[in-house]
Amino acid sequence: MTALRRASRLAQYGFLAGVFLFIATPMLVIVVFSFDANRFPTIPWGGFSLDWHIAVLQDQMVLDAFLHSLMVAGSTAAIATVLGFAAAYIDYRYLFRGKTLFILAVAIPPAVPASIMGMAMLAFLSRLGLFGSLTAIVVCHVAISTSFAMAIIRLKLNDFSRDLEPAAWNLGASPLATLLTVVLPFCRPALIAAFFLSAAVSFDEFLIAWFVGGTMETLPVRILNLLQGQVNPKINAIGTIVLLISVTLVLIAQHFTGLRAGGKRKA
Amino acid sequence: MTLVERMRSGLGRRGARTAASPAVLPAMLGVPVGLWQAVFFAAPLGFLVVVTFWTVKSFRLEPDFSLANWERILLSGPFQRALLYTFEISLLSAVLTLLVALPAAYTIAFRLPRWLRDLAVTLLIVPVFSSYMLRIYAWQIVLSPGGIINSVLRFLLDLELNLLGGQISLQVGLLTLTLPVAILILVMAFSGIDRTLIEAAENLGCRRVRVIWHVMLPSIRRAIALAGSTAFLLAFGDYISPLFMTGSKPPTLSILIVDTVKSGSQWPRASVVGVSMLVILALVFLAVAWAGRAGKGGK
Numbered sequence: 001m002t003a004l005r006r007a008s009r010l011a012q013y014g015f016l017a018g019v020f021l022f023i024a025t026p027m028l029v030i031v032v033f034s035f036d037a038n039r040f041p042t043i044p045w046g047g048f049s050l051d052w053h054i055a056v057l058q059d060q061m062v063l064d065a066f067l068h069s070l071m072v073a074g075s076t077a078a079i080a081t082v083l084g085f086a087a088a089y090i091d092y093r094y095l096f097r098g099k100t101l102f103i104l105a106v107a108i109p110p111a112v113p114a115s116i117m118g119m120a121m122l123a124f125l126s127r128l129g130l131f132g133s134l135t136a137i138v139v140c141h142v143a144i145s146t147s148f149a150m151a152i153i154r155l156k157l158n159d160f161s162r163d164l165e166p167a168a169w170n171l172g173a174s175p176l177a178t179l180l181t182v183v184l185p186f187c188r189p190a191l192i193a194a195f196f197l198s199a200a201v202s203f204d205e206f207l208i209a210w211f212v213g214g215t216m217e218t219l220p221v222r223i224l225n226l227l228q229g230q231v232n233p234k235i236n237a238i239g240t241i242v243l244l245i246s247v248t249l250v251l252i253a254q255h256f257t258g259l260r261a262g263g264k265r266k267a
Numbered sequence: 268m269t270l271v272e273r274m275r276s277g278l279g280r281r282g283a284r285t286a287a288s289p290a291v292l293p294a295m296l297g298v299p300v301g302l303w304q305a306v307f308f309a310a311p312l313g314f315l316v317v318v319t320f321w322t323v324k325s326f327r328l329e330p331d332f333s334l335a336n337w338e339r340i341l342l343s344g345p346f347q348r349a350l351l352y353t354f355e356i357s358l359l360s361a362v363l364t365l366l367v368a369l370p371a372a373y374t375i376a377f378r379l380p381r382w383l384r385d386l387a388v389t390l391l392i393v394p395v396f397s398s399y400m401l402r403i404y405a406w407q408i409v410l411s412p413g414g415i416i417n418s419v420l421r422f423l424l425d426l427e428l429n430l431l432g433g434q435i436s437l438q439v440g441l442l443t444l445t446l447p448v449a450i451l452i453l454v455m456a457f458s459g460i461d462r463t464l465i466e467a468a469e470n471l472g473c474r475r476v477r478v479i480w481h482v483m484l485p486s487i488r489r490a491i492a493l494a495g496s497t498a499f500l501l502a503f504g505d506y507i508s509p510l511f512m513t514g515s516k517p518p519t520l521s522i523l524i525v526d527t528v529k530s531g532s533q534w535p536r537a538s539v540v541g542v543s544m545l546v547i548l549a550l551v552f553l554a555v556a557w558a559g560r561a562g563k564g565g566k
Contacts, residue, residue: 012374019371020387023394023447026405029415033408041408044418083303086296094293102297105304112312113504113548115521116541119528120311123318123538143307146300175292200396207506211528220400227404227511239401246397254392 027243034236041236052237062238065222069203072134072218076141077199083142084149084194089183091150092157093165107151109144110201117144118211125212132214140212141202148201149194152257156190157183193256200249203242312545318538328534340539346523350543353519356434356509357502360441364449364498365491367442372453373479388454391447403440403511410436432513440508445498452497456490457483492559496552503548520544 029041034053038046056062087106091099109117121140122131130136160183168178184191206220213221219242226232322331340346375387394402409415410430420426430436460483468478484491502508506521515522520540527537 009378012370012378016371016374016378016387019367019446019450020390022442023390025409026402026443027394027398029405029408030401040413041415083300086300090293090297090300094297096293102301105309106300109304109308111500113500113521113544115504115506115524116315116544117311119524119537119541120315121307122528123534124311124314127314139303139307143304146304176295179292197396204397204399206400207525220398224400227400235401235404239398239404242401243398247393250393250396251389254389 030236030239030243034240036233036236039233040231041233052233053240056234056237056241059234061217062219062222062234065217065219066241068134068216069219072137072141072209073199073203075138076145076202077195079138079142080145080149080198080202081191081195083146084151084198085153085184085187085191087146087150088153088157089179091154092160107147110147114205114207118208121208122211131212132216134213134216136212136214137209137216137218140208141205144205144208145198145201148197152194152197152253153187153190155257156187160186189256193253195253196249196256197253200246200253203249204246315538316542318535319542321535323533323535326531336535336539340536341543345518346540349518349520349523350547352517353503353521354547356437356441356519357499359434360438360445360502361495361499363438363442364445365495368446368449368453368494369491372450372457373483375450375454376457384454388451391451391454394443394447395451399444400507402443403507406436406439406443407431407511410439432516436512437508440512441502441505444505444508445501448501449494449498452490452494453487456487460486489559492555496555499551500548504544 032045033041035048035050036046037049037051084106087103091103117140121136121143125131125136125140130139164182164186165178168182169175173181204220206218206224209218210221210224217225219238223235223238223242226235226238318328319336320332320334322329322333322335375384379387407414411417412427412429412431414431416430417427420428464482464486465478468482473481504521505519506525509515509519509522515526518526520543524537524540524544527533527540
């Protein structure tokens with residue numbers, strides 16, 4: 001019986017290790033082979049080399065795309081955090097007709113496949129004359145990532161006592177003053193998390209950026225275009241840099257949400 | 268105690284409505300975000316539906332009310348084949364995802380010490396938001412004819428496998444997309460199960476397998492439905508895995524859309540494909556939600 005139980009435990013751990021190996025393998029492959037001297041990434045390893053990383057730093061198109069990505073992700077994150085906070089607070093505080101529709105309009109966009117969303121946004125934005133600019137990419141990315149910002153901040157507001165605001169109002173604070181001096185400081189970790197997660201979503205998005213950006217390439221779009229060409233040993237080096245940035249953004253966001261396996265961490 | 272609390276929260280809520288009664292603040296907060304989503308999310312989707320009725324004359328879109336695009340696409344062989352194929356691979360992917368994610372999530376939720384559980388969750392959140400496209404490219408390196416797996420196989424067994432381009436590689440790619448999200452949903456659900464239910468079942472002499480089957484799985488039924496339909500949705504809309512793992516052969520609906528848009532003038536037809544996809548996804552979600560509710564009623 002105990003031997004059977006031990007075998008079952010071992011099988012479970014082994015299975016889980018396999019799953020994580022499956023999830024981690026692609027990332028490890030990118031990083032390891034970005035330092036490989038061979039042109040085509042395969043085994044055996046061709047020896048350590050920084051050539052491809054250096055080549056990336058000298059590729060003007062990649063550098064431009066990188067700059068575009070930083071600008072798009074930064075602007076997207078700032079706007080999405082503000083809008084996401086507004087939506088989360090409205091959901092927390094007010095009741096009104098059409099509220100469900102309002103919340104759905106903020107929450108649903110990430111669930112729509114990016115191929116469809118990109119096509120729709122391109123068709124519509126080109127009518128508005130907004131097509132082919134970084135602004136076009138930002139407005140679309142905000143429409144997608146506000147959903148994540150709202151979710152994170154709304155979760156935080158669950159822990160905000162319903163009595164605190166009325167207390168401030170009774171003491172003579174205006175609703176706006178209360179919002180700025182009581183609610184916002186309470187939400188600060190969630191705001192930081194929302195900012196970095198929105199930045200990660202934008203930094204990683206390629207289909208919508210490809211559709212509405214026209215000739216303005218962000219980094220993932222540059223990679224997509226490189227991938228559709230010939231085998232290019234630079235891709236792993238770019239990938240390593242992109243992975244490093246994405247992972248950092250997500251880790252910062254996750255740190256500030258305090259989200260753990262058992263739900264939220266108890267104080 | 269509870270009465271007092273209820274009264275207090277009731278008062279607080281009424282206070283909220285009167286104290287903020289000039290609707291300035293809610294409008295100030297709500298209008299920008301509402302407008303933004305209306306203009307840059309709802310309007311494009313609405314316009315997409317409108318465009319399906321428009322016609323293309325000498326490479327220009329012209330407003331019209333014509334059902335020709337719908338007829339043309341819905342009755343065309345390539346569309347029907349792509350629809351069936353996309354549906355099949357997404358369904359298969361959803362099933363595979365659940366088969367792998369359920370035991371993995373169970374182990375994370377019940378068999379890991381707290382710090383390892385937190386680490387596992389972090390390791391799952393990271394890939395959801397980072398570089399799916401690059402990870403598919405990495406699988407290409409691993410699976411390709413001159414790639415890592417084949418080099419090892421050739422060295423050890425003098426064997427070569429054609430891994431890239433078939434259903435296996437496609438599902439590997441789709442699982443890369445769906446697994447982390449599905450496992451996360453299920454870990455949260457498993458962790459949220461009322462532990463007293465499990466203890467009660469065990470005290471009554473249930474073996475672990477029966478506890479899992481009769482107590483745990485029924486109580487996370489809705490999370491399983493959510494994880495499965497999310498996996499289906501992600502696979503159904505995915506563009507990258509079919510493109511790089513099977514070289515767009517056969518094409519999926521997303522590939523049809525991108526190719527049609529790339530080739531230039533056939534916007535209305537691409538829109539028909541897009542709107543059809545959205546209708547199908549909505550139907551799948553409604554069906555799964557309905558099945559979940561029916562299951563609850565039957566219990």
